[in-house]
Amino acid sequence: MVVDKSIFDIFDMVGKHLVRQGLNTSHSGNISIRSGGKIIIKRRTGMLGNLKPEDLVETSLEEEDSGSLIASTELGVHRAIYLQTDAMAVIHAHVPYCVALSLIEDEITCIDAEGFALYKKIPIIDVEIPAGAYYTSIEVPKVLKNYPFVVVRGHGIFAKGMTLEDALQYVTGAEQSAHIRYLTLLTEKPLKRDFSKEKDFSSW
């Protein structure tokens, strides 16, 4: 199946962005959209920074089919997210600052003004075997029901959106907030203004 050029162009743009910004390695990460009641997802081993039209696979939302044979190894997580949440697009990326903070914190509080206003906090979950679809497909959708993204400890981020660009904004926004938090932690100095203290998002 060859997807519409308009769809390929969006995958290509988002894939290049993820790799060029250092949010994925040459072969890591995967991206998908929901379209016409099916999933269009990157093919296994396809390189996000160098996608070809044949690297996109259309497959069923609910059952195994020939598309599942060649789709990304994390197809099961994407399927679970689409079936259990309102996601129209999903990005999985190995964002370094989110991953680094996930190894020392239980949730990433956004202390910068932008992150605080848009995202409030970035949830982190522990998964028994992080890299691989089975366990993540159970745990990730539970969080994405109420949040736009979730970081799997030591592994990477899953973000949903109404479009791939939307999900990309969540990925890059979360990483930006994590980056700022990481840098301030390095200084070991008290914050002059901590946006996260200005409102109580504990129950959000």
Next chain:
Amino acid sequence: MKGMNNSLLEINLSKQEVNDLPLSDEILNDYIGGRGLGVKLFTDRIAPQVDALSPENVMIFTTGPFGGTSIPTNGRFSLVTKSPLTHGIFYSNSGGFFAPVMKKCGFDGILIEGTLKQPGYILINGDEGATIKDASSIWGLDTEQTLRKLKEVEGDKIHVLSIGPAGENLVKIAAIMNDADRAFGRGGVGAVMGSKKLKAIVVKGGSKKTEVNDPELLKKFVKVAMDKIKVVPITRISLPKMGTAALVNVINTLGMLPINNFQKGYDERAAQVSGEAIEKQILQKDEGCFACPIRCGRMTKAGDMEGKGPEYESVWALGPNLGIYDLITVTQANYLCNKLGIDTISCGGSIACGMELQEKGLLKDNDLKFGNAAILKELVKKIAEKEGIGAELSEGSAYLAKKYGTPDSAIHVKGLELPAYDPRGAVGHALGYATSTRGGCHLTGYLASLEIFAAPKKIDRFTIAGKPDLLALKQNQKATEDSLVICAFAGWALGLDYYARLLRAITGIEYDVMELTKIGERIYTLERLFNLREGIGKEADTLPPRFLNEPLKEGFSKDNVVPLQKMLDQYYYVRGWDENGVPKPDKIKQLGIEFS
């Protein structure tokens, strides 16, 4: 369920009976309130093929669990009935102050059936319940006169739903006015009320407070929601400053402002009736519904008349769509529609259709031509009184165009005239028109929000990929929002992730976005099943042929037509409907719907 009174006022006009109808937690959990609750009660009660203007039709006004709390824009409520214009299920939504008072009186809504022998009105008097009173002295009055007269009788602190002469005369595009300046506008619901000889419903007093499970948590979440409304430009600046008419210039620039009955998508004169022009020339002050920080309403003065509006859809329907760019005339025609109780969109749509028929030489009326502002106010009056050409226009554009042998000249879906976005400029929005359960409506899924205003996110307006999926999701979620009940304009800033948290604070029940979406899907599917039973199915999921075959010739939406069939097949598949648009048995079962 916390947040609700678990009680509806049930009134049989024929028997002059007034009862409390208890609402079970089960029905509220499955359908929440507002539109969902109304749709459930309506479909349970009404028999197949009932004439919309007969005593057997039912009208159900309902509020939801957000009503009467501190949640922004919670003052809205729903009406569900059968439409004499579309002959299908019809839900409508209105703001103002009526709903919070109704809820304080102890009722989540009012269910009305039967017909009075003589004109009457319903008085809901605080904790004392409801009575039916004689309305012979106000029958025939316009909605402003009715409000004034009722205030003399019942006191100043009342809120009133009423019909004007149009509703009394069973005009198929008649509205129900809410305190004379807001409306249950569309679908001819005013005629349904008129057919019941019910001139008005009055509420006053009441002392019941909406019970909230965790007031502190609600306060916290409301603060977060208010902050978001204050940072999003549309809710912070555009709507408060220019009202909804702020859209005129935006839509015109995109080449999708319908001109002369959707024959063009751009006219530079549209700026003369824009939000900016209203602000400069006629605005007196802004105005808002109960608990609304956005305040999109406009109190205006046009020539020697004063009133409310015009909103975007009204200024377009009575202006550019008729080739009229005189702001004073358009505003005065809008005031007249409010006074006489007429839906401005369908009024403009029917007149525009008549003008196109005249242009084609089919309708012999030399005055009825595009750009003739001089006849507009007179035409509105004739429609309300069903006088001369007004009698034909009062039946709606589908009737009119069919009568003159060119059904394609009526710009409608399922009998309801289309609002102010040319579907050739936004294909997802176009699919929304075609598949809306209430007919040609922009609010049912409102993909224009994403395709045009990038709110909350931008999606390409001409790409079809993913649109059926996104539209189905948004239609479901809108059905939920209409059931909570919250204003669509809050949706520019907020969304179901906010609403799920607010509902959790009110009810103590752990809702998430998908559960709320599923409730919306249940409501939408039930509406579809009702329409199918009434004979409204796949053949009605379409658009006027010009949108499928004739591209616009100029502007930023030119050379495009709507690729409807491809999107429609996918849409049915996404929804779990068969190729004829009929929900499959396993989908009905999965949603827990019982309907036959």
